[in-house]
Amino acid sequence: MASSTETSSQPGRPARPNLAFRQARGPRSPAEFAALVRRAAREIGEQVSCDARYIGRVEAGEIRCPNYAYERVFLHMFPDRTLTDLGFAPRSSVRGRPARPPGRPAAPGTDETPGPYEPYDIQNPHDDVKDPPTPHTPYVPYGTYESHEESDVLRRAFMTGGGATVAAALAPLGLGPLGLVQDAAAADRAPRPGTSEAAAVEEAVRRIRLLDDRHGADGLYRRAAAPLRTAYALLDAGATRRATADRLHSGAGELAVSVGWLAHDSGRFDDARSHYAEALATARMTGDDALEAHAFCNTASLARDAGRPREAVRAAQAAQRIARPLGSAYLMSLLALREAAGWAGLADRTACEQALTRAKALFERGPSEADPEWMTFYGDAELAGLEAQCWSTLGEWPRAARHTRRAVVLQHPHFARNTALYTAQLADDLARAGRPDEAAAAGLRVLGLMEQVQSSRIHTMLAGTARVLQPHRRASGVPEFLERHTELPHLA
Incomplete structure (x- = not known):
């Protein structure tokens, strides 16, 4: 599946062949030209999953304007030409918004840092954000690999390998769901994905979430790339039935969100942003509002942690617009909390409190059958x-500590990672509230959990707490905490 961030023809508009681009390709085959595109991308530090199929779509007029990554690559390959010279339509006519001037920075007056991918860049009927998209690097939906040529080989193997290949790809995570075709001859007779492959992708999502709940993201993220590759290769192969195709799209999108979360929790923010963007694109291709709301929810959380509070507010608000018709009060409650976190980052206490009040009122309505499966973690503790x-961000440490202590007490033992996270947050809140002895005790409890849980996010929180406690070495428990913290293995 080529990068989903390209802008294809608008619905109802007949595709017009791009003869100028075909002429630029010259005597080379589509595959040969795709290899040149990938090589040119590497020359300027870009990564694009360009293949013969993508070139064919451009020449057929299906892609009327490339995304910004491909734009930079094409202009590098043909420095004496513009996108119009290459047969592409102006970006404003495709997206319905003005084109971004080359090199334009993030909008002035914001406290955000520009990220590698702007998730609002994809045309979104639900989003009324008027800001132009920020520069970004492209998304590589199949994880990190040595070369694009190798990736092409892997993708062809996935597309022709049937269920046996799916089982092998899921094996690194212990994801060998029942119902997969194990026999090579049977796989040859049924090379296109069916219900068993769709079920395998859905099961992969559940298993990854289960492992993350218990152990955290570090060490899991890299291994989760194999099921994600498989899921998108299955989409490329094409299901025979529409219902199966819809399940595959939904499953692949949820898998992208899950892998994005693993990247997020392990400190790989750029990777996480890209995975969430891929999930958004997948949701929009099929009109899957539940998936789109989930992707925006995680995007808001990532934006908060990455120091982009305004984006957190916008993403959370977009998620709420999309999720409102779904009928889940719990989902709307969580999304209101995401918005509150963004307002706290912007130091807007009034807006933060309003969002918190809305979140608690929605939560009081209780769970329902409309709640998404992925929200099993959401309860009183969360x-x-x-x-x-929010109170920590606003600098109200004693108030934050009271709520965090409640979160630790209420957390179900199954969610070991969240227990460690909340306890680490409690340690930090107590340290900043001027209670170093209690902070050290909480920090020691976290260190005891780190043999079971691996999370770069928690490591970062503990490091911050250790810095705050350095001047309080005479307080009870602080020397022991600082000493044990220095012995904590560094996560790669």
């Missing part, structure tokens, strides 16, 4: 923990 984060 509500308290996310509210505590």
Whole structure:
């Protein structure tokens, strides 16, 4: 599947062949030209998953204007030409918004840092954001690999390998769901994905979430790339039935969100942003509002942690617009908390409190059958923990500590990672509230959990707490915490 961030023809508009681009390709085959595109991308530090199929779509007029990554590559390859010279339509006519001037920085007056990918860049009927998209690097939907040529080989193997290949790809995570075709001859007779492959992708999502709940993201992220590659290769192969195709799209999108979360929690923010963007693109291609709301929800959380509070607010608000018709009060409650976190980052206490009030009122309506499957983690503990984060951001440490302590007490033992996260947050809140002895005790409890849980996010929080406690070495428990913290293995 080529990068989903390209802009294809608008619905109802007949595709017009791009003869200028075909002429630029010259005597080379589409595959040969795709290899040149990938090589040119590497020359300027870009990564694009360009293949013969993508070139064919451009020449057929299906892609009326490339995304910004491909734009930079094409202009590098043909420095004496413009996108119009290459047969592409002006970006404003495709996206319905003005084109971004080359090199334009993020909008002035914001406290955000520009990221590698702007998730609002894809045309979104639900989003009324008027800001132009920020520069970004492209998304590589199949994880990190040595070369694009190798990736092409892997993708062809996935597309022709049937269920046996799916099982092998899921094996690194212990994801060998039942119902997959194990026999090579049977796989040859049924090379296109069916219900068993769709079920395998859905099961992969569940297993990854389960492992993350118990152990955290570090060490899991790299291994999760194989099921994600498989899921998108299955989409490329094409299902025979529409219902199966819809399940595959939804499953692949949820898998992209899950892998994005693993990247997020392990400190790989650029990777996480790209995975969430891919999930958004997948959702929009099929009109999957539930998936789109989930992707925006995680994008808001990432934006908060990455120091882009305004983006966190915008993403959370977009998610709420999309999720409102879905009928889940719990989902709307969580999204209101995401918005509150963004307002806290912008130091807007009034807006933060309004969002928190809305979140708690929605939560009081209780669970329902409309709640998404992925929201199993959301309960009293998460509500308290996310509210505590808002008060921490606003600098109200004693108030934050009260809510965080409640989150630790209420957390179900199954969610070992969240227990460690909330306890680390409690340690930091207590340290900043001027209670170093209690902070050290909480920090020691976290260190005891780190043999079971691997999370760069928690490591970062503990490091911050250790810095705050350095001047309080005479307080009870602080020397022991600082000493044990220095012995904590560094996560790669």
